[in-house]
Amino acid sequence: MAVILSMIGIMAFGLSTLNNRPNVTGETIQKIKKDSIASVRAFEQVYQVLMSPRCMNCHPSGDIPLQGDDSHLHEMHPKRGQDGKGVFAMKCANCHQPNNTPGLHTPPGNPDWHLPPADMKMVFQGKTAHELAKQLVNPKQNGNKSMKQLLEHADDGLVLSGWNSGEGRSQPPMSHAAFKKAWETWINTGAYAPKSK
Amino acid sequence: MINLNINQKSYEVDADPDMPLLWAIRDLVGLTGTKYGCGVAQCGACVVHLNGEAVRSCVTKVSRAEGKKIVTIEGLSKNNDHPLQLAWNEVNVPQCGYCHSGQLMSAAVLLRENPNPTDEDIDSAMSGNICRCGTYPRIRKAIHLAAELHKKEGGTK
Numbered sequence: 018m019a020v021i022l023s024m025i026g027i028m029a030f031g032l033s034t035l036n037n038r039p040n041v042t043g044e045t046i047q048k049i050k051k052d053s054i055a056s057v058r059a060f061e062q063v064y065q066v067l068m069s070p071r072c073m074n075c076h077p078s079g080d081i082p083l084q085g086d087d088s089h090l091h092e093m094h095p096k097r098g099q100d101g102k103g104v105f106a107m108k109c110a111n112c113h114q115p116n117n118t119p120g121l122h123t124p125p126g127n128p129d130w131h132l133p134p135a136d137m138k139m140v141f142q143g144k145t146a147h148e149l150a151k152q153l154v155n156p157k158q159n160g161n162k163s164m165k166q167l168l169e170h171a172d173d174g175l176v177l178s179g180w181n182s183g184e185g186r187s188q189p190p191m192s193h194a195a196f197k198k199a200w201e202t203w204i205n206t207g208a209y210a211p212k213s214k
Numbered sequence: 215m216i217n218l219n220i221n222q223k224s225y226e227v228d229a230d231p232d233m234p235l236l237w238a239i240r241d242l243v244g245l246t247g248t249k250y251g252c253g254v255a256q257c258g259a260c261v262v263h264l265n266g267e268a269v270r271s272c273v274t275k276v277s278r279a280e281g282k283k284i285v286t287i288e289g290l291s292k293n294n295d296h297p298l299q300l301a302w303n304e305v306n307v308p309q310c311g312y313c314h315s316g317q318l319m320s321a322a323v324l325l326r327e328n329p330n331p332t333d334e335d336i337d338s339a340m341s342g343n344i345c346r347c348g349t350y351p352r353i354r355k356a357i358h359l360a361a362e363l364h365k366k367e368g369g370t371k
Contacts, residue, residue: 092256093256093341093342094338094341095341095342096338104338104339105268105320105323105324105327105335105339106261106319106320106321106323106324106339106340106342106343107338107339107341107342108267110269111255111261111267111268111269111270111342112255112269112270112273112342114273114274114275114278115278118254118255118273120254122254123254123255123273124254124255124273
């Protein structure tokens with residue numbers, strides 16, 4: 018078998034676990050058909066997107082967001098703050114408007130611009146595919162999301178804004194439709210993680 | 215016409231909803247204390263308060279400001295006696311002065327949210343306000359002094 022899977026905690030997200038989760042619908046459960054090879058293959062696509070600057074820049078390992086296609090520290094060094102929306106006179110929405118500001122490299126916009134909060138930083142930067150897959154399915158590390166909510170997160174407004182990032186910024190490496198398909202395939206085939214390297 | 219509430223006064227302005235708030239404040243309303251620096255939210259010279267937050271008016275559209283409370287440097291206090299203004303004067307902070315209305319408006323949000331800031335708090339709050347004259351040490355000193363003045367006043371401002 019080309020892909021050797023690690024037997025990690027993610028595999029516990031089979032039907033038995035989902036049946037114990039009150040906010041997962043029967044419809045969601047029916048869709049899950051475990052296929053570790055397809056799941057890992059799909060996550061390889063997902064990982065490419067999540068580690069692209071449009072996603073990773075707001076999931077930094079530190080408390081300062083990243084900026085640009087080279088993911089340098091955000092100029093001015095705005096801080097995460099407790100709620101992920103900045104501190105004092107340096108709150109995200111002070112510069113990031115509800116929509117993109119016109120012009121090259123001007124602040125991209127979204128009504129809900131923020132980093133993950135301080136008590137659950139949901140770091141992408143520096144994570145291997147194995148580590149990130151494990152993190153994404155763990156409600157204690159993914160923003161308390163159930164598998165159903167995780168599925169829906171592909172259509173979150175701030176996630177979508179990665180494909181509308183303003184002038185001068187690269188797009189994620191595939192379309193949102195392709196990403197969503199890979200995301201759903203990964204989860205609906207068991208949300209397996211690639212092998213730890 | 216768009217209605218803007220600036221410094222507790224209502225203004226009807228004939229502006230495109232996409233016009234930067236800075237343009238409306240300076241060119242249509244005539245309050246020129248707020249400065250144009252970079253035009254792309256990089257320098258902080260244009261900071262005003264929008265419902266109490268230190269927004270950069272050069273990239274904030276008037277449509278976002280409609281129905282909200284806008285405070286400019288002219289409205290920070292009635293008699294130029296906000297503790298920050300008194301401290302700025304006492305420490306003689308400005309050199310050329312161009313950036314300081316933005317500096318004061320940012321510092322005012324800091325003091326409101328943290329009446330006794332540390333040096334680190336000040337740096338975190340003020341890192342988006344650039345001063346080409348390099349008055350940063352005096353800005354920090356004046357914010358500490360303003361915090362003291364504010365405390366002596368019993369925190370009424």
